[in-house]
Amino acid sequence: MENHIYKAGKKTAKNNVIGALLASPPLIGLLLFTAVPLVFSLLLSFSGLKGFDVSDMRFLPAGELFANYKTVLAHGLFWKSLLNTLYAAAALPLSIVLALLLAQLLNQKLRGKKIFRTLYFIPFVCSIIALTQMWRMLLNTQYGILNEFFGAFGIAKINWLGDSKYFMPSMIVMGVWQTIGFNFILLSAALTNVNPGYGEAAKVDGAGAWTRFWRITLPALTPTLFYLLVMGLIASLQEFTRFQAINQTVPGGPDNAGLTVVYYMYRMSFEQNITYGMGPANAAAWLLTAVVMLITFLNFRLSKKWVSYD
Amino acid sequence: MTETAAKKRRGRVSRAVKSTFSYAVLAAFALAFLIPFYIILITSFKATNRLATSTPFVWLPAFRDLGWDGYRNLFTEYTVTKTGASMVLTGVKNTFLVAVPVVFVGMLASCVSAYAFAKIDFRLKKTMFGALLFSMMLPGIVLLIPSFVIFDFLYLTDTFFPLIVPAMFGSAAGVFFLRQFFSGIPDELLDAGRIDGMGHARIFLQIMIPLSLPAILAQAVLGFIACYNDYLNPLIYLRQEEKYTLQIALQMFSGGNMTHLPTVMAGAVLALIPTIAVYLVAQKYFVAGITMSGLKA
Numbered sequence: 001m002e003n004h005i006y007k008a009g010k011k012t013a014k015n016n017v018i019g020a021l022l023a024s025p026p027l028i029g030l031l032l033f034t035a036v037p038l039v040f041s042l043l044l045s046f047s048g049l050k051g052f053d054v055s056d057m058r059f060l061p062a063g064e065l066f067a068n069y070k071t072v073l074a075h076g077l078f079w080k081s082l083l084n085t086l087y088a089a090a091a092l093p094l095s096i097v098l099a100l101l102l103a104q105l106l107n108q109k110l111r112g113k114k115i116f117r118t119l120y121f122i123p124f125v126c127s128i129i130a131l132t133q134m135w136r137m138l139l140n141t142q143y144g145i146l147n148e149f150f151g152a153f154g155i156a157k158i159n160w161l162g163d164s165k166y167f168m169p170s171m172i173v174m175g176v177w178q179t180i181g182f183n184f185i186l187l188s189a190a191l192t193n194v195n196p197g198y199g200e201a202a203k204v205d206g207a208g209a210w211t212r213f214w215r216i217t218l219p220a221l222t223p224t225l226f227y228l229l230v231m232g233l234i235a236s237l238q239e240f241t242r243f244q245a246i247n248q249t250v251p252g253g254p255d256n257a258g259l260t261v262v263y264y265m266y267r268m269s270f271e272q273n274i275t276y277g278m279g280p281a282n283a284a285a286w287l288l289t290a291v292v293m294l295i296t297f298l299n300f301r302l303s304k305k306w307v308s309y310d
Numbered sequence: 311m312t313e314t315a316a317k318k319r320r321g322r323v324s325r326a327v328k329s330t331f332s333y334a335v336l337a338a339f340a341l342a343f344l345i346p347f348y349i350i351l352i353t354s355f356k357a358t359n360r361l362a363t364s365t366p367f368v369w370l371p372a373f374r375d376l377g378w379d380g381y382r383n384l385f386t387e388y389t390v391t392k393t394g395a396s397m398v399l400t401g402v403k404n405t406f407l408v409a410v411p412v413v414f415v416g417m418l419a420s421c422v423s424a425y426a427f428a429k430i431d432f433r434l435k436k437t438m439f440g441a442l443l444f445s446m447m448l449p450g451i452v453l454l455i456p457s458f459v460i461f462d463f464l465y466l467t468d469t470f471f472p473l474i475v476p477a478m479f480g481s482a483a484g485v486f487f488l489r490q491f492f493s494g495i496p497d498e499l500l501d502a503g504r505i506d507g508m509g510h511a512r513i514f515l516q517i518m519i520p521l522s523l524p525a526i527l528a529q530a531v532l533g534f535i536a537c538y539n540d541y542l543n544p545l546i547y548l549r550q551e552e553k554y555t556l557q558i559a560l561q562m563f564s565g566g567n568m569t570h571l572p573t574v575m576a577g578a579v580l581a582l583i584p585t586i587a588v589y590l591v592a593q594k595y596f597v598a599g600i601t602m603s604g605l606k607a
Contacts, residue, residue, distance in 0.1 A: 129541055
């Protein structure tokens with residue numbers, strides 16, 4: 001009686017072929033547009049290619065095989081861009097904490113809940129180019145609303161995007177503003193999945209709201225917080241668009257305060273490839289990959305101490 | 311008696327305090343999100359640059375100080391040198407030329423693949439799915455320069471090819487999400503279809519797709535927004551003005567000069583309208599799409 005109709009659930013010879021065939025398009029894409037460039041990037045990082053013409057590509061002599069990596073590691077600007085990128089990533093924890101606050105506040109019976117939810121998420125769907133133009137206006141020294149707001153408290157006008165001291169804090173504020181919505185949506189969904197029974201039981205036992213949040217709600221949210229942290233870090237270590245678009249008069253910001261690692265790579269390969277070119281740019285790409293992988297690994301390692309999956 | 315009454319009253323008072331506090335915080339954040347949008351919207355309608363850049367900021371300009379100049383400039387002042395066409399309209403056209411095949415063909419590829427992963431048992435399944443999952447953890451930026459060199463070698467830079475074709479193979483994230491959804495559709499339904507003599511094609515088109523429309527729509531909306539807002543890829547691949555997508559066009563003419571603020575802001579407003587509109591209309595699917603791919607990971 002073992003049905004002969006439902007064959008799709010069995011590893012028949014026919015299914016082995018049809019299944020693999022139907023499943024394959026994204027994998028073919030992965031092979032052609034991810035695996036091939038990935039290997040090629042590694043090769044380029046050991047080559048002396050400056051421009052884009054592959055026929056000029058020569059590998060570095062065996063003795064100097066790591067010359068590109070040495071060049072990048074000895075380049076002060078690379079380290080600066082790495083520090084800038086890590087500094088900019090400070091937006092992530094801020095964004096997550098504020099999103100958690102909003103999600104927790106909206107996880108109660110309130111009128112107009114839906115409007116708040118809708119509103120908080122809007123910046124996340126917006127074009128980053130449009131948002132950088134918006135923030136350039138908000139942060140403008142002369143007529144920006146931020147200086148007008150602070151001026152009301154007697155604070156002198158600040159050149160937010162033109163002063164290397166204030167450039168990154170401005171970008172962090174913008175980053176938090178832009179990403180709160182995403183973190184908020186995921187945390188809200190996770191909050192509705194927290195079993196209310198535990199909270200009720202703790203309440204009967206006399207636990208206050210604060211204790212209940214720390215002991216019951218927060219542990220239940222740790223898998224989501226971990227996901228947001230891992231994915232958010234991978235994304236913020238690769239930031240580029242905002243930083244390239246925000247300051248066109250001084251690319252990279254005053255004193256390169258806004259030069260991220262990806263921007264550094266872009267500069268080496270597309271803007272200054274006469275001096276540097278593909279070799280150092282790809283070496284920088286792999287160094288960044290190593291940093292991303294190291295941080296992700298540490299994240300998973302540390303997660304055993306604070307993430308609870310029950 | 312009196313003691314319990316007092317307790318009850320205290321409870322009511324504290325609840326009132328709590329909800330007032332909640333509203334205050336929620337409203338403060340709501341304003342922080344709304345005010346910037348209001349500022350660019352009202353600025354885009356201000357008649358003169360002097361009014362737009364005046365201090366203090368004019369929140370409610372008189373009716374006679376409002377005008378369409380920003381929008382008129384946006385469409386007429388910036389033209390593609392070669393064709394004489396409006397740069398913004400050209401950008402809109404190009405953006406859709408790229409986004410339509412990416413969203414439709416890419417979604418179809420992701421759906422078919424997800425169907426196989428969810429409903430067919432085959433030998434290489436685990437390996438293939440593992441490879442897809444692994445690719446999601448890779449920092450995509452490593453691919454930027456080598457891809458450019460390869461496409462340049464194939465004479466495909468300054469065309470839409472690198473923006474469209476790789477995305478037409480579907481995305482790992484899309485497959486991952488849709489597989490999750492497809493797995494939830496009971497096998498009995500598929501069995502019933504097979505009894506009626508349906509093959510994979512008809513089961514896919516007549517059972518899976520109709521039952522999964524919300525999930526597919528969620529992914530399509532996400533895909534459209536990502537494609538519409540993409541900046542880095544068009545920036546490196548497109549060189550001639552007549553090929554610029556909207557994001558590049560906007561950045562090119564208003565990135566450097568802020569000479570006429572209402573025009574720049576009109577450009578920003580225009581760029582924001584499509585994705586915000588799609589989001590508001592398809593909000594339900596959109597939020598479901600985000601939370602499902604995030605929580606099940």
